[in-house]
Amino acid sequence: MYTEWAERFRVLGDATRLRILSLLSVRDACVCELVELLPITQPAVSQHLRKLKLAGLVDEYRVKSWRFYRLQADMPPYIGSWIQELKVGDSDIVWLKTHQVGATCTINKSARVNSTDDEVGMLDETDDHR
Amino acid sequence: MYTEWAERFRVLGDATRLRILSLLSVRDACVCELVELLPITQPAVSQHLRKLKLAGLVDEYRVKSWRFYRLQADMPPYIGSWIQELKVGDSDIVWLKTHQVGATCTINKSARVNSTDDEVGMLDETDDHR
DNA sequence: ATGGTATATAAGCATATAGTGATATACTTA
């Protein structure tokens, strides 16, 4: 029983993962968006997401070729309120609210700065979740 | 800030420390009592207590030559109420309620570097490792 | 298929962590 909670806390005990959770509390995001927001590489982001998922804190759904992550609907007790206690950075909020979902990816290019009016339409989620 | 909460969670992310917190939720205890209850050595217990103290989860007071630890009165938000939910093992409760404070110590009974004499049954048969 | 994009996994490295035994420090008492 201690081990179960210890495991949970161990997953929460990393500033990057807490930031990911706080970002997801603003809106769902795909991996490449998180990569843009975080100062670490894509594999590192993936590995954090896997741990968060195994801990039951986030789950995942697919849209086109993206994998979106979101806060798990039914969190373990208390954890939901802890996450709300995290205050999200203003610039993170602005970024998430102003970027059209899917418009920012192509992660290895610093290009793509122009053509800002070439937008991706609203999501039509492929299938299965929820 | 993420780092601050991450640090807090990291301290909670260890089953031994959670057990210590649950023990202290029954009653204050001195280090040597915790040593009796936990399957680790006294230095390990001391080190856990130091981390718990630095994280603001426990504090310490002195009685005679003992250092008693107790749950910090004013916990970081949410954590206090969460600890209440931690279920303490029955045998731990019994032990803490039935042992007179300070009556159980003298921890290094079998570890004395005392010269020779009777080492008694410590070294028994050697057939338990194969 | 072919190529491109998005994400996951693998392998390796550097650092952090929890444990140990040895030792130092602090307090108590004869």
Place this chain on the structure above:
DNA sequence: TAAGTATATCACTATATGCTTATATACCAT
């Protein structure tokens, strides 16, 4: 004062963790 007890700290080791680069897999469009 000396001796004993309680606790902390030191030095070390084994393992875990987070990061990176390289590579594999999955999906999408041509």
